[in-house]
Amino acid sequence: MKLVELTAYLESIAPLSYQEDYDNSGLIVGNGNQEITQGLISLDCTEAVVDEAIRTGCQIVISHHPIVFKGLKKFNGKTYVERVVEKAIRHNIALYAIHTNLDNVMDGVNARICQTLELKNSRILSAKSGILKKLVTYAPVSHAEAVRNALFKAGAGHIGNYSECSFNAEGKGTFKGEEGTDPYVGEVGHRHTESEVRIETIYPAYLESKILMGLFLSHPYEEVAYDLYMLTNQHQEVGSGMVGELETPLSETDFLRHLKEKMNAAVVRHTALTGKMVKKVAVCGGSGGFLLKQAIAAGADVFVTADYKYHEFFDAEGKIVIADIGHFESEQFTQHLLYEIIQKKFSNFAVRLTEINTNPIKYFI
Structure with a gap:
């Protein structure tokens, strides 16, 4: 099929207009009229992932994170971003990113986290207006x-x-x-x-x-x-983060064990425990610290996200438990979500998950 058929379908599910201002989702490299027969899905678009696409005969890499966030002024191979773009162009491989627009839809990244944690009655945490x-x-x-x-x-x-x-x-x-x-x-x-x-x-x-x-x-x-x-009304099905409920409340310690196991997290950084049972849980894949006030206002007992800085942990102030599981860990199942979305629509299109762990953070345990 033509590349535009795939991208148009993805954008019907996660419209580009739903991405954040700083983002660069969409077709980064490639021509919409390009014929494609198979694609590679990855959380990040790295040089190793492009090499894998070349090796496996894929004509497109569909990643969650864009390889290019800002305009490139030079292409001399000095940075990994330049090398990835150059290699993709040389080998006629399209690069497509579906980032915060997939974060912000009802059945997107955060819904998959809620499903993984077995949360019920999930809804958008911070709905968008305008x-x-x-x-x-x-x-x-x-x-x-x-x-x-x-x-x-x-x-x-x-x-x-x-x-x-x-x-x-x-x-x-x-x-x-x-x-x-x-x-x-x-x-x-x-x-x-x-x-x-x-x-x-x-x-x-x-x-x-x-x-x-x-x-x-x-x-x-x-x-x-x-x-x-x-x-100016809020769109209740579009926005940042989600909040849902456990079917059976857990102690904070048991919930942290549940979180670590379900999300395949090597470690969970968290604030002091409050001694309360955990019933309501707020989540945000990636860097979600900006949603802490909304998580507290929603009555969440725990806020699961990533990329918290040292001083930001103090903002919990005993009102909520912040649980930082890592950026890659919080969004890793996005790859499976994209696989299911594409396969459901294009059953004859060969799509595969990358075999490369693109997490740049390693843990010495």
């Missing part, structure tokens, strides 16, 4: 249902676990077609009054062009009246 919009349009009563159906098919009208959500109010619309027009109803040069339905529905901003195309193709009028509004 990514929802509202469409208001007016259609003749005779075509209102067709317009609604087209908008829903394009992806509008989803609120939580509800779909095809809209508000509708009937009223009277007026218009007069001037010279050169071909109105669907009424006569040129005469004001016409038509019974219409005001249709309101919400949609994620990244779907706007698809939503508008559905509107224009389903609407009978030559000129379609519509308004677009940016909403």
